[in-house]
Amino acid sequence: MSGWLDLDEAQRQLLSLAPVMGSEDAAIEAALGRVLTADIYARRTQPPADLSAMDGYAICGEGPWKVIGESRCGAPFVGTLKTGTSVRISTGAHMPVGAESVLLQENAVRGEDSVSSTETPPIGRHIRRRGFDFSDGDPLINAGAAIGPAHIALALSGGHTKVPVRRLPKVTVIDSGDELASDPENCGPDQIPASNGAMIAAMAAPLVGKAKRIGPVGDNMAALASALVHADDCDILITSGGASVGDHDLVQDALREWGADIAFWKVAMKPGKPLMVATRQSGDRRQLVLGLPGNPVSSFVTAFLFALPAIRQCLGFANPLPLAQTRIAGQTFPAVGQRREFVRGISDGTSVITANSQDSSALASLASANCLIDRAPGAPETAKAEPVTVYSLQNGGFAGA
Incomplete structure (x- = not known):
């Protein structure tokens, strides 16, 4: 397999070529999945005061306690508790000045204007102290973190409406092939519906939003050159089909004419051997180009193992590659x-x-699959019940930032 790269080396080279996006401010509620470019610090203290952790009575001293008011969320008790007094209190409400602990609702015996209990809770019981979560100036989220739902709540609680994140890369996807029909409802007998571009764009959507789609583009240099003009503003260009070296595989030549430098092609993997990676310098910006095979399963697998990691690398993810998992073989796997x-x-x-079929054109078996089973080159037969490595196809199968 002279000239072929093994997968690990190909992925290493790919990630080294991926341009890292600059920073921009984004509304925190729209920043889900985005990667922080700077540490975030608290601008306020949480909680801002001592709060009750339970429903019951805020008390001072030994009981019974005279009930002199109420403290509820948004309407704290105004005044000071003295020994032998209490106020009705709700979970999350401010502890009154002078309160020492909270008597649980279920342990309270309420009289007409007093409350008692057989046991006085110790001082400090059921109180959330001011700043126990974080204080003004404390670090909240480190740079490099991928924003999740809890991060959104934390940033908002810390006083942030915007956060600095990596800019989303502009992704363009080109379908190429004379046999491709743009309208699946009007597809001739010598055609197949163009589906790879839509599939790749859908795979990228959770990371970048809507990708730009071009095509299908015919197998001729003029059509490819015209398509590439419309890709001038992208950060990542992904083509599907035509990246090999057959008589009608013209994508590599068209890319060279466009100004791209081919970094490598041919990876020792199945499916997906004719994978091409290139770069193009456009002013002060480096564009990354991935030429994926035209067979739909090969296109999917190479997008999963190369295009999605490249996008995550551009976004600043610390772990851009898919996360390997272990499963038990439910059957015998051949050598x-x-x-x-x-x-x-x-x-x-x-x-x-x-899955039922492993042909590189079989979309039905791809749609039924929920993982890829990773089989090392030269691996012997794997018996049923032995461990195997898999990559989940849910959420792109990656570990996160």
Whole structure:
């Protein structure tokens, strides 16, 4: 396999070529999944005062306690508790000045204007002290973190409406091939519906939003050159089809004419051997180009293992590659040839079996799969119940930032 890269080296080279996006401010409520470019510090103290952790009575001293008012969320008691007094209090309400602890509702015996209990809670019981979560100036979220739902709540609680995050890369996807029909409802007998571009754009959407779609583009230099003009403003260009070196595979030549430099092509993997990675310098910006195979399953697998990691690298993710998991073989897996194989699999979370068909054009088996089974080159037969490595196809199968 002279000239072929193994997958790990190909991914390493790919990530080294991916341009890291600059920073921009984003509304925190719209920043889900975005990567922080700077540390975030609290601008306020949480909680801002001593609060009750339970429903009941804020008390001072020994009981019984005269009930002299109420403290509820948004309407704290105004005044000071003295020994032998209390106020009715709600969870999350401000503790009155002078209150020593909270008598739980279920342990309270209420009289007409007093409350008693057989046991006085110790001082400090059921109180959330001011600043126990964080104080003004405390670090909240570190740079490099991918914003999750809890981060959104934390940033808002810390007084932030905007946060600095990596800019979303502009992604353009080109479908190429004379056999592709743009309208699946009007597809001739010598055509197939163009579907790879829509599939790749959908895979990228959770990371970048809407990708720009071009095509399908015919297998001729003029059509490809015209399409590439419309990709001038992208950060990542992903093509599907035509990246090999057959008589009608013109994408590499068109990319060279466009100004791209081919970094590598041919990776020792199955499916997806004819994978191409290139870069193009456009002013002070480096564009990354991925030429994926035209067979739909090959296009999906290479997008999963290369295009999505490249996008995550651009976004600043600390762990851009898919996360490997272990499952138990639910059947015997045959020995592997010289290329690393990625087998469509169906897992119940514990064991895994192969999908019905492994042909690189079989979309039905791809749609039924929920993982890829990673088979090392030259691996011997794997018996049923032995461990195997898989990559989940849910959420892109990556570990996060």
